[in-house]
Amino acid sequence: MFGADLAVKWIHVSSACLLLGSLALMLAVPALGSGDSNPITELVMSRAKTIVHGSLGVLLLTGAYNFWRVLTNNTLAHSSVYQDVLGVKMVLFLIILGLAIVALKRAAGSAATPRARRLLPWMVFLTLLVVLLSTYLNLERIHLLVQDAETSAVTAPAGTG
Numbered sequence: 670m671f672g673a674d675l676a677v678k679w680i681h682v683s684s685a686c687l688l689l690g691s692l693a694l695m696l697a698v699p700a701l702g703s704g705d706s707n708p709i710t711e712l713v714m715s716r717a718k719t720i721v722h723g724s725l726g727v728l729l730l731t732g733a734y735n736f737w738r739v740l741t742n743n744t745l746a747h748s749s750v751y752q753d754v755l756g757v758k759m760v761l762f763l764i765i766l767g768l769a770i771v772a773l774k775r776a777a778g779s780a781a782t783p784r785a786r787r788l789l790p791w792m793v794f795l796t797l798l799v800v801l802l803s804t805y806l807n808l809e810r811i812h813l814l815v816q817d818a819e820t821s822a823v824t825a826p827a828g829t830g
């Protein structure tokens with residue numbers, strides 16, 4: 670299982686990097702060209718849009734695997750703090766997904782519309798917030814597992830540990 674966990678987590682974190690990178694590119698690109706009709710701007714915007722949609726899809730799939738691994742872990746499945754933070758992360762993910770659909774659909778001509786430009790910084794902010802919550806989840810998981818191991822060591826009958 671360790672190999673699968675490592676591979677899925679690597680894909681999950683790499684997709685998060687690609688998502689943030691593409692969103693940052695979409696924010697920066699309109700400033701690069703001489704206007705929205707610039708063909709290079711349009712090409713970069715349309716490719717960045719594909720990467721944003723693709724990385725959100727991969728994050729959903731790999732996140733579902735991570736979630737399943739959490740549910741099948743006795744310690745994590747019974748920690749309300751861990752579950753609550755994971756719940757907030759999922760709600761934020763759904764908001765980002767909604768914004769990606771609305772903002773980038775409106776940017777149908779590849780170049781960002783004024784509305785998309787207004788929504789893009791929010792998507793970057795919410796994605797950074799999701800990364801913060803994910804880092805918290807990781808530290809909280811390690812903390813809970815260490816605590817669990819310590820409790821088992823203390824309560825184990827002499828000679829069994």
Ligand code: HEM
Nearest residue numbers: 682685728729732733735736762799800803804806807810
């Ligand atoms: C914008 C979308 C997302 C981003 C940017 C994101 C980012 C991350 C990152 C950076 C980590 C690694 C944290 C670390 O090891 O320090 C992580 C772990 C994780 N993610 Fe996501 N994620 C996203 C979506 C999702 C979704 C949709 C789910 C659930 C369906 C999910 C479930 C998880 C779980 C359970 C972990 C493991 C946390 C732990 O180590 O205990 N993620 N995520």
